Amino acid sequence: MANLVEIRDLRVAFDGVPVLHGIDLDVRPGEALGLVGESGCGKSVTWLAALGLLPSKAKVSGTVTLGETDLSGAPQAKLEKVRGGRIAMIFQDPSSALNPVLKVGRQLCEALRLHRGLTGNDARREALRLMDMVGIPDARGRFSLYPHEFSGGQCQRLMIAMALAGEPDLLIADEPTTALDATIQAQILDLLARLRAEMNMAIVFISHDLGAVAQVCERVCVMYAGRIVEQGAVGLLFERPRHPYTRGLFDAIPRLHGPRTPLVPIPGTVPDPRNLPKGCAFQPRCAHARGFCQSERPDLLAQKDGRKLACAFPLPEGSEEVEREVRREGMLQ
Amino acid sequence: MSPLLEANDLVRVYAGRKGLFGKAVPVRAVDGVSLRVNRGETLGIVGESGSGKSTLGRLLLGVDPAQGGTVQFDGQQLPEAGTQAWRALRARMQMVYQDPLAALDRRLTIATQIREPLDIHRVGTPEQREARVAELMRAVGLRPDQAGRYPHELSGGQRQRVVIARALATDPDLLVCDEPVSALDVSIQAQVVNLLRELQGDGRLSMVFISHDLKVVRNLCDRVAVMYLGRIVEEGPSEELFANPQHPYTQALISSVPEPGRALDSRVILQGEPPNPARRPSGCAFHPRCARATDICRGQVPDLIPVAPGQTAACHHVTGARATRAA
Known part of the structure; x- marks a missing residue:
């Protein structure tokens, strides 16, 4: 099947400092793709650049195609039709994305008028349906309330309802649950998974929370310092990570089960984009790095098992299973 | 007990x-x-x-x-x-907050800030305080050459180490x-x-x-x-x-x-x-x-x-x- 979105060699520089170094990414119709990485790795910038939402001082190059439409360098008018229409985006902080002085019902109707041409009672009926769909209790009674009269979780539901107003083919969710409480986070993840199935819509889920990504997504890209370093099916990547950075991210998370041991942090910090190390950007923090890594940058290459990997000395395949076996034996004793 | x-x-x-x-x-x-x-x-x-x-x-x-x-x-x-x-x-009894940047003074070097509780509670001689700051920085994993840095020159993790070092200063x-x-x-x-x-x-x-x-x-x-x-x-x-x-x-x-x-x-x-x-x-x-x-x-x-x-x-x-x- 043809890809819904194809991003090729997307590069972004702020004030001459490159922060995104050539991203190639495909989103298939209806799939859930996760983008993970630490702050500053470029996971949000990728999509802001693709949708033309970066400030003008950002220098963007590369191509972004949505179906037949080329979005790179497209005029604002054309982009505005796509944004909120075929591609919608929701952000981390819902309360700052809603207009505080307009009633939520009116904001929803506005989105419906812009993207679907609905007005009057039709728009109102559809807005109520959307509010019901995202789980706002008593939608009719709360249609004329202001955003501050809703809780954070409900504001995020309203944002999702607005994003759905244009019946998008792709929903980009940028850390949609980070600002929410644990029990509310679970509700929103559940809602996103349900909506995706009901509406047959693709989702790009941007998050630093590997657990949340694992629950929503089928495919994952791990980013580091403006590049994709590992990419593949969720099960494959999370069961048997091969890039030392992916593996490091997992080891750094404390567990809810099993013995309480000291964590295994990744030493050092994320490099400054103005001052990237030579060769592989992860090399100064990598326990597996050799001389080669300091001079040559590895390309993102397809592997036999279907993943893509950018590492000259990846972790051996199946190493995880061996270790897990050892760990299980340790626990039995 | x-x-x-x-x-x-x-x-x-x-x-x-x-x-x-x-x-x-x-x-x-x-x-x-x-x-x-x-x-x-x-x-x-x-x-x-x-x-x-x-x-x-x-x-x-x-x-x-x-x-x-x-x-x-x-x-x-x-x-x-x-x-x-x-x-x-x-x-x-000391406290460590969530946001290290808000808990630190932007205009003071980190060594000065780690030392501050010692000055306030008048712990030891000035030389002893200097030595204690160096010891604390080592304990939380900060390098000695970072003593003269300002909070904005450090990463988030390093700033939180400074806050923890300062909280530990008075033991x-x-x-x-x-x-x-x-x-x-x-x-x-x-x-x-x-x-x-x-x-x-x-x-x-x-x-x-x-x-x-x-x-x-x-x-x-x-x-x-x-x-x-x-x-x-x-x-x-x-x-x-x-x-x-x-x-x-x-x-x-x-x-x-x-x-x-x-x-x-x-x-x-x-x-x-x-x-x-x-x-x-x-x-x-x-x-x-x-x-x-x-x-x-x-x-x-x-x-x-x-x-x-x-x-x-x-x-x-x-x-x-x-x-x-x-x-």
Whole structure:
């Protein structure tokens, strides 16, 4: 099947400092793709650049195609039709994305008028349906309330309802649950998974929370310092990570089960984009790095098992299973 | 041996307000909380936003005055905030906040800031203070050449190390940490968690660790108290509480933590949201969201009762089965 979105060699520089170094990414119709990485790795910038939402001082190059439409360098008018229409985006902080002085019902109707041409009672009926769909209790009674009269979780539901107003083919969710409480986070993840199935819509889920990504997504890209370093099916990547950075991210998370041991942090910090190390950007923090890594940058290459990997000395395949076996034996004793 | 810190029936009421000219509505942010922290022990306090966990942390140090209840530190009643005796005692009890950039002064070098508590409490000679700063920086993993840096020149993880070094300067007995790793990236978070684990190592430092991140709490804490709307609903040894939660809220909270490899549909997903503390539901505050709620939950506030050795829960529905087994 043809890809819904194809991003090729997307590069972004702020004030001459490159922060995104050539991203190639495909989103298939209806799939859930996760983008993970630490702050500053470029996971949000990728999509802001693709949708033309970066400030003008950002220098963007590369191509972004949505179906037949080329979005790179497209005029604002054309982009505005796509944004909120075929591609919608929701952000981390819902309360700052809603207009505080307009009633939520009116904001929803506005989105419906812009993207679907609905007005009057039709728009109102559809807005109520959307509010019901995202789980706002008593939608009719709360249609004329202001955003501050809703809780954070409900504001995020309203944002999702607005994003759905244009019946998008792709929903980009940028850390949609980070600002929410644990029990509310679970509700929103559940809602996103349900909506995706009901509406047959693709989702790009941007998050630093590997657990949340694992629950929503089928495919994952791990980013580091403006590049994709590992990419593949969720099960494959999370069961048997091969890039030392992916593996490091997992080891750094404390567990809810099993013995309480000291964590295994990744030493050092994320490099400054103005001052990237030579060769592989992860090399100064990598326990597996050799001389080669300091001079040559590895390309993102397809592997036999279907993943893509950018590492000259990846972790051996199946190493995880061996270790897990050892760990299980340790626990039995 | 007596516990290092013992709080009984703490109450903190804020005057909430509905609308600009509305009548003041009392908000019971902390509503009758009792807890104890033994020497060398780390107590975790978990709960969602608005559960009163941060307020509780401030009450324990006397930074925020309690309207009711008592705090005893090292067997003595906590002196009133602002008094000379309280200031002197603060050298033995320190606090670490979530946002290190806000907790540090942008115009002072980090060495000056780590030294400040020593100057304030007049600990040692100037030379000894210099030596202590160097020692502290080493202990938290900062390089000596970073002493002259300013906060903005450091990364988030390094700043949090500075805040921890400063809190440790006077060699306190108690450290209250309010979400100390929540603002940090995963890989950096692990570095700071390990640093706190090392501090626990010699068994002299007691900690109250306030966080919404259950995974970190389980990794660090000996005992855990779960708060809901200003009250402790369950408390117990970390290991047992996470393996065998009794209160329906604790069960839902633990189940809501997304973990790689666990499917979404096997989770308990709570309906509704935490209620507004200004409009506390009658009886058990959790009953509107609880699948097991019955009439008694709507009418009567459940007390914390023993459910297993060292573990207590406040729920009308965990009484029978477990209590008989515990007895």
